[in-house]
Amino acid sequence: MAATTEHLRHEAESPAERLRTNRLGLWLFIASESFLFAALISARYYLLGTERSEHLNQPLGFLISLVLLTSSLFAYRAETAARFGDQRGFRRATATTIALGLLFMVGVVLEWREGLAFFPPSTLYGSAFFTLVGFHAFHVFTGIVALALLLWAGRDGRFGPENHWPVEGVIKYWHFVDVAWVFIFPTLYLVK
Amino acid sequence: MDETETPPNRRPRIGREEIWAAIVWLALTVAGEVVLWNVPLLPARYADTAHISDDAFLVLTRLAIPVFAFVLTVLIVSLLRFRSRGEPAEDGEPIRGTPRTIATWLGITGSLAVLLIFYPGIYGVLELQHAHSAGTQPEDEPLIVEVEAARWAWTVTYPDAGITTGEELVLPVDRTVRFEVTSVDVLHSFWIPAFRAKIDAVPGLTTVTTVRPERTGSYEDDPALRLQCAELCGLAHSRMMLPVRVVEQPAFDAWLLEQGAAGMPTCEPSGTELRIVAQNIAFDLKCLAVPADTPFTIELVNNDAGVPHNLSIAEDPEWTKVLFTGETFEGVETRVYEVPGLPAGVYRFRCDVHPIPAMSGTFVVKEVEGS
Amino acid sequence: MAILKGVLGAAVGYALGFALVAAVQLAMGNPVGGAAPVVIGSVLATAGWLLGVGLWRAWAREWFGLEPDRETPTGPGRYFRFTTDHKVIGIQYLVTFVIVFGLAGLLAMVVRWELLTPAADLGGDAYNQVMSLHGILMVAVAVAAVLGGLGNYCVPLMIGARDMAFPRLNALSYWLVPPVAALLLTAPFVGGWDSGWTAYPPLSVVNGGGQVLFVVAIVIFGLSSILGGLNAIATILRMRAPGMTLMRMPIFVWSVLAASIISLLFTQFFAASLILVLLDRVAGTTFFEAAGGGSPLLYQHLFWFYSHPAVYVMILPGFGITLEVLAHFSRKPLFAYKGAVAGFLGIVGLSGIVWAHHMFTSGMAHFMNIPFMALTELISIPTGLVFLSALGTIWRGRLWLRTPMLFALAVLFNFAIGGVTGIYLADVATDLHLQDTYFVVAHFHYTIVGGEIFALMAGIYYWYPKITGRMYREGLGRLHAVWMFLAFQLVFLPLFVAGIHGMNRRINEYVEPLQGYNTFSSVAAFALGAVFLVALGNLAWSWARGPVAEANPWRASTLEWTTSSPPPLHNFERTPEVVGDPYPYGEPGAAHVRPVVVPTIAGGSE
Structure with missing residues (x-):
């Protein structure tokens, strides 16, 4: 006979306490992931100092940064909408965030195609560039998948004032991915 | 029930066990230093850098002995004096340590650490730097x-x-x-x-x-x-x-x-079937010789398991004028190269994978009577 | 059965991943095969394994808006599927790592057998593979066995919680471990790898194909470590019973918190350094290739930035167990509790800034030598605080020399040697001679085996009655402790001398004059290996047939002993209320937990 875990929940933690614990977990995860990017960024500086390639497409880089930053704006709106039970607002903002995220990925692909011609992975700068952008893009991709799952799971209106942690968690993760780009972009494109 | 966090502490007192501990510690330390004095721990020194390293080693050991002896002392005296027969009938004394104890301990361990950082630490590094920069005079x-x-x-x-x-x-x-x-x-x-x-x-x-x-x-x-x-x-x-x-x-x-x-070892041709063995990243012969303008074979015996070798012949040490390159293969295996006849001259052979002296030599091609 | 579903999931995942990459390779006109499809295949295989073994049923369904299965299974089958009960997970970790330890121990026997004589018995490649596998398996055991096993089982109990903060994440952390083992054990058969557990490039970029599986295994293992650390921190910070302030936590819990901080943050560097090796191998990058402008030294910096703090992940819980056992079995409060806590936190703080003491002979810039030497030697100070606490606890105690106590005392002896010999390696002048010799090997075996593994033994015997509900045979336990202690000294003390006399590491042939030390050490090693058979027999047999244990056979004061052995599913019938210090020995009336009074029929309460 199986025992349920229900009793584990109601005596142990109130929903408010559970929320705080979840938030702590997310921050710990974000702290850990920032060490990953720190490792890659420090590798870049160790090998190359502040040198960078002459052939970076700066306008494109700036554009995709703008796209990502804007996506965070919509992500914020999605979270707020969920918190207040505005289902349509939540769905629209989440969908927009996903769209902008995909646009970012397309931009990255375009950057890569140019990059392969001028600084392929067999060069030092190319090694740093493709690895940093690649790891970040992987995180963007997982964020997009998580947002899509939110959209799918939330289509029945389940995310509301009483239950918005999944939205909050995913959106905060999305913000983290954005902040990571705020460090990566200057490291690759701007420092001289 | 009293809810205070830290019950009042007892002042550290010097009892019999503390005196025993001091004696045991002294004895162990002296014994250790005596052993260190008499037993040579380190291999023979052949250079100045060895002295620097060994001096540091000995200083560290001299300081390590009382530190280790302290831990050993507490363990031994505790095992002898404080052990209980079976489950203890009563608890030990609730000694928790005062901030002063911790501060004193930190003072001692901190001083020791700082001492070591400077000597042999930094001192040793500077001595080594000095030794290494010798030769600028x-x-x-x-x-x-x-x-x-x-x-x-x-x-x-x-x-x-x-x-x-x-x-x-x-x-x-x-x-x-x-x-x-x-x-x-x-x-x-x-x-x-x-x-x-x-x-x-x-x-x-x-x-x-x-x-x-x-x-x-x-x-x-x-x-x-x-x-x-x-x-x-x-x-x-x-x-x-x-x-x-x-x-x-x-x-x-x-x-x-x-x-x-x-320089270049020499040898005489003796037939058209050469045999050379590669073992432990070395050829067994430093010189090979064949008659001029005659095709010949080289039997390359590769005895290094899993290691690729080959044999190639060139006119110049830079290997830009290559006369023959045998195929590379891993040991343990033997292959026979068939080489077309070469004009007379003194050339070189080597293993291309390991172009080191142990796998290089002279290749003599000589006019021979009746060829 | 869940395991079968997991294997099926793994097979499907591997096929999918492989096919995906192969398709891309075809589309790009590249040759199909090589490392890339294997890597993606292995990653998707791991995902498939997890989903099959229960991640889908119990958790992932929720992400798609479906109802997950929230039932906690009972019966013996629960050990073989995705179960969220931290006690089950703790046992899963312990048993798994006992098996891994046994395998790695057998490999150690092969190593010592080879080193009985100066000449080579095995080929160089075979020996390098054996030695490398021994290393990485043991590092995995050292990093995860105590935290995953005893940490998982005991921490929620010791803080009065019902489970970890994230029970499903906990199960995920465990089920990531079998793929790691599978990958590492497969690697020797698909090209092998001969670069040790340290996998330095350029060797790790040019060697056999097994290196690729090694990298994937480490990335997965890193994930498990990180998630485990995250869970432990959240649990300790958020799930403590009412009244348990941080300064009333048992010292073992502090040690788990400290180790988890390191594990959470630094493990990323391990994965990153190895992924860069993989990229150099597969994607043509040039991080570590001199010809392309890269630097082998970069790898060493990245690698040791994790791997040095990692050794504190290994020893801190060992210190925690040791101090815990010393307090209870001396029937005394932990001496200088705050000092011990400060020691742990000081170690955490310093651990991240000393890594380059592994690189004094690497060719790195000389100006880095002195700072790293100085910072490393400073770690002796917080470590000294731990020793202050330990020695002060047993002094004037009433020492109950049961098996856990014997092991705990042994830790003090062993780590004194291990810690002191570390100074020789921190000092640059001596390190120039001793680096990469058997002195280093003896040093880290004294700290990790002599320190952590002995502490693990102490913990296993201490918590054995709580976990299994049975008592082990004390005579055999003491035999284990004494035999293991003596044999251990005989194996590793000669190796210090061998190193000083010029025996370098990772060799299977050595010069004649070193034979004496090696033969002696090897014979002792066989004796050391044998003791584990005795111990395993005792522990396994007693689990099945030993006398039933009471709730608190040690009359110890911490919370796990206030509930039954083993505890019920929800750990405590009522949430305990903590009212004092965890070691209230020697003070009549002092208590750690408010005693639960059963109300009388006449309606009176307290």
Whole structure:
């Protein structure tokens, strides 16, 4: 006979306490992931100092940064909408965030195609560039998948004032991915 | 029920056990220092750098003994005096330690740590730096020795004399030697135990260590006089070793001359079926010879399991005018190369995978009566 | 059965991943095969394994808006599927790592057998593979066995919680471990790897194909470590019973918190350094290739930035167990509790800034030598605080020399040697001689085996009655402790001398004069290996047939002993209320937990 875990929940933690614990977990995860990017960024500086390639497409880089930053704006709106039970607002903002995220990925692909011609992975700068952008893009991709799952799971209106942690968690993760780009972009494109 | 967090502490008192502990600690420390004084822990020293390293080692050991003895003392006295027979009938005294205890302890351990940082620590580093920068004085021109590490053998070059060898490392005594070390493939490490000198061989870098040998000796007398690879480099890492010999200056000069004159060994052709064995990253012959303008075969016996070798013949040491390249294959295997006839001349042969002295030699092609 | 579903999931995942990459390779006109499809295949295989073994049923369904299965299974089958009960997970970790320890121990026997004589018995490649596998398996055991096993089982109990903060994440952390083992054990058969557990490039970029599986295994293992650390921190910070302030936590809990901080943050560097090796191998990058402008030294910096703090992940819980056992079995409060906590936190703080003491002979810039030497030697200070606490606890105690106590005392002896010999390696002048010799090997075996593994033994015997509900045979336990202690000294003390006399590491042939030390050490090693058979027999047999244990056979004061052995599913019938210090020995009336009074029929309460 199986025992349920229900009793584990109601005596142990109130929903408010559970929320705080979840938030702590997310921050710990974000702290850990920032060490990953720190490792890659420090590798870049160790090998190359502040040198960078002459052939970076700066306008494109700036554009995709703008796209990502804007996506965070919509992500914020999605979270707020969920918190207040505005289902349509939540769905629209989440969908927009996903769209902008995909646009970012397309931009990255375009950057890569140019990059392969001028600084392929067999060069030092190319090694740093493709690895940093690649790891970040992987995180963007997982964020997009998580947002899509939110959209799918939330289509029945389940995310509301009483239950918005999944939205909050995913959106905060999305913000983290954005902040990571705020460090990566200057490291690759701007420092001289 | 009292809810205070830390119950009042007892003042540390000096009881019988504390006195016993002090005595035991003193005894163990003295015993340890006496043993250290009398038992030689370290291998023989052949260079100035060895003294610096060994002096630091001895200082650390002299300080380690009372520290370790302290832990041992508390363990021993506690086991003897405080053990209970079976489950204890009562609890021990609720001694929790005062902030002063912690501060005192921190003071002692902190002072010890800081002492070690300066001596032997920083002092030792500065002494080594001084030893390594020796040779900047005009009257102490260092002997430069270039060391090249490759899987799995050492090649040593004396650039001033134009000598390269892979057989042994010979050094003059009482002269500063500056080793310039690099690798052609993976990480290796240049280590001569008798000198206590160690520096990694890194591809793309030239690393340097400077040593002043101060005693003569050879590997046969003392295995510490060897150049051993000290960084895992794969299959034959254990064997990557070169014997070291330290000799008086005149003997060193003579050796250099001998190496220079050795130049090209010669030999005579004796048929058209050559046989050469590759083992331990070395050929067994330094000279091969065949009659001119006659096709011949070379039987290459590769006895190094898993290691690729080949044999190629070229006119020039830079290997730009190659006459023949045999296919590369891994051991253990034997293959026979069929080589078309070559015009008369004195050429060179080598293994292209390991173009080191141990796998190079002279290839003589000679006009022979009746061919 | 869940395991079968997991294997099926793994097979499907591997096929999918492989096919995906192969399709891309075809589309790009590149040759199909090589490392890339294997890597993606292995990653998707791991995902498939997890989903099959229960991640889908119990958790992932929720992400798609479906109802997950929230039932906690009972019966013996629950050990073989995705179960969220931290006690089950703790046992899963312990048993798994006992098996891994046994395998790695057998490999150690092969190593010592080879080193009985100066000549080579095995080929160089075979030996390098054996030695490398021994190393990485043991590092995995050292990093995860105590935290995953005893940490998982005991921490929620010791803080009065019902489970970890994230029970499903906990199960995920465990189920990531079998793929790691599978990959590492497969690697020797698909090209092998000969670069040790440290996997330095350029060797790790040019060697056999097994290196690729090694990299994937480490990335997965890193994930498990990170998630485990995250869970432990959240649990300790958020789930403590009412009244348990941080300064009333048992010292073992502090040690788990400290180790988890390191594990959470630094493990990323391990994965990153190895992924860069993989990229150099597969994607043509040039991070570590001198010809392309890269630097082998970069790898060493990245690698040791994790791997040095990692050794504190290994020893801190060992210190925690040791101090815990010393307090209870001396019937005394932990001496200088705040000092011990400060010691742990000081170690955490310093651990991240000393890594380059592994690189004094690497060719790195000389100016780095002194700072790293100085910072490393400073770690002796917080470590000294731990020793202050330990020695002050047993002094004037009433020492109950049961098996856990014997092991705890042994830790003090062993780590004194291990810690002191570390100074020789921190000092640059001596390190130039000793680096990469058997002195280093003896040093880290004294700290990790002599320190952590002995502490693990102490913990296993201490908590054995709580976990299994049975008592082990004390005579055999003491035999284990004494035999293991003596044999251990005989194996590793000669190796210090061998190193000083010029025996370098990772070799299977050595010069004649070193034979004496090696033969002696090897014979002792066989004796050391044998003791584990005795111990395993005792522990396994007693689990099945030993006498039933009471709730608190040690009359110890911490919370796990206030509930039954083993505890019920929800750990405590009522949430305990903590009212004092965890070691209230020697003070009549002092208590750690408010005693639960059963109300009388006449309606009176307290």
